[in-house]
Amino acid sequence: MSREKSAPAEPRLLGSGSPLRGTGRRMAAAGVAVLVAVATALGGVTTASAAQGGDWGDFTVERLASGTGSVGTMTLDGGFPATSFTTNASSATVPSGASGWQGPNTPPGLEYGTSRGTTYLNLRPMRDSPTPQAASVTTYTFASATPTAGWSFVLGDVDADQATITALDAEGAPVGSDALGFQGVYNSCGLAGGPSCAGGGTGDVPSWDPATATLTGNAAAADTEGATGWFSPTVALSSLTITYQQRSGRPIYQTWFATKTFAASGVAQSTVDGTTTPYEGGAVTVADATGRVVATTTTDADGRYAFPALTAAPGYTVTITPPDGSTGATTQDFSLVAGDRADLDFAFSATTAPVDPEPDTVDIVGTITDDTGDPVTDTPITII
Incomplete structure (x- = not known):
């Protein structure tokens, strides 16, 4: 069980204060750069190459002054809604991702690239007791409804513990477990590009029960490493809640978010x-x-x-x-x-409006005289 300690005009995301960002480590395939192909004339648009990118969420966490819980944020690229969370876990830390990560050959790594070097969230139960009353409750609140595709969350190190997942849709109604988009379970140890595990890992994986929306560790509640499950919700969410309960020992679980x-x-x-x-x-x-x-x-x-x-x-x-x-x-x-x-x-x-041409002009010169032939002054003249 992991015990890592904390350590053109540029397009802009609304409210981000910075241009859209992307780095090589966030690409779904190493060494692939985001390429944008555009046309130089209408009717001749060049189809862009499939420049898929991936980003793993950046976490912050702060212990409440009361000592009864923590609050924090999770930030993702791609215009993903601003995300905050609250938890009553007895411990909440944000490791750097330097010694624990999702490797490029894990199932989500194949989709989003490696999470190495990006933060994740470590959480404990509220108390170490195998009862619902001792479970920690962590709720992620999204500033606006999440997309219905293109993102996932990953729960790691689920072995001597269990995590029950609930969510509310964009209207605040409960979401069925099928809409959580369970993708499968795996063990992150021993895969190329992944972190090292004590003893190389055991291949342990958790089990998913859709009836209770619970990810449960191995039957023996034994402390292992790398047991992971991941999810890709298929409906827009306004919030996501993880209720985490101890089954034995002093467990801890990990949470990642990712976007494609x-x-x-x-x-x-x-x-x-x-x-x-x-x-x-x-x-x-x-x-x-x-x-x-x-x-x-x-x-x-x-x-x-x-x-x-x-x-x-x-x-x-x-x-x-x-x-x-x-x-x-x-x-x-x-x-x-x-x-x-x-x-x-x-x-x-x-279409510009036509401009009327200036009319032609002529000079008229003459003399007005009276009956005797003398010039007459101050006489009004009308030209029709």
Whole structure:
């Protein structure tokens, strides 16, 4: 059982205060860079390569002054909702991920890449007693509803203990265990690219009971290493709760969150009086399935825009501010479940109003005289 101790214009995520981020260790395959292919002309959009990325959540934790629990945050890339948590666990720590991680050959590692070097959360029961009253309760609250695809949570080191999982949907109603998206169990020890385990690990795995939504360690409640289960929820969640109970000894379990990301991009053009040019400086926003704006950017001098890392989920809408006086669609709906989208283009058109030409003019020169032929002054003249 692990006992690690704590240790173009750039698109921006709304409220993140920083550009969309992605590093080599967060890629689903080592050495793969996020590539965004965009077209240089409408009708000639180049399909983007499937530049899948992965990100593991960064945790913070702070013990309450009362000493009765802790609060913290979990942050993920891709426009994932801001996440906070509360727990009454007797101990809550955030290891660095330097000596304990999900390797690239674990089931979630194959989906999201290695978690090495990213933090995770270590939690204990409230008390070491095999009773529900001694269990710790940890609730993650999402600032807005989660995506319905493209993310997972992982519970590790479940052996001499058990974890019951409950959740509320976007409307606050309880979620059935099937919607938690149980993906399977495995042992993270002894896999290439993973951490070392005492004695090389035992191959121990927990068991999942969908009737009680409980992940339970081995039948002997023996202290082992690497026993893990993972989940990919299929409905939008407003909160997620883990109730963690001791079965023997002094157990601890680990929690990771991860997202898979793909890129969205396109090009905007404006045609005025038959002449087509790139539309530079157009404000572009992306909203998720709940309508929450998750990222913003502007088109560059070639009319291009790109969001290199959005959660691989359905239900997105991209919106652009059109040129003044133009016509053309300003929104498109799209999904990133299957891969990158590099065809989210916009075309605008406008016709300038004709200008009336200046009328021709002539000079009129003459003399007005009276009956005797003498010039007459101050006489009104009307020209029709």
